[in-house]
């Protein structure tokens with residue numbers, strides 16, 4: 659797992675903050691700031707940027723399903739159209 663670089667306001671550098679219980683620490687200067695999300699004992703979140711937003715995940719999944727249905731419908735219509743065109747021509 660790779661820690662994304664974040665800007666440290668004290669040493670004015672992009673550093674990989676060390677995550678501790680409820681806070682993150684800059685390895686360069688020791689600057690600490692509290693994390694808004696509660697500590698998660700037992701399970702470490704592997705995707706912290708996507709966690710905590712189930713509505714966005716639902717919208718993404720719903721959009722993918724709608725797109726897939728539209729694609730399948732368009733494919734069926736295309737097959738029907740080509741079939742009818744060939745039938746009426748022949």
Ligand SMILES: [Zn+2]
Nearest residue numbers: 666669684687
């Ligand atoms: Zn720092």
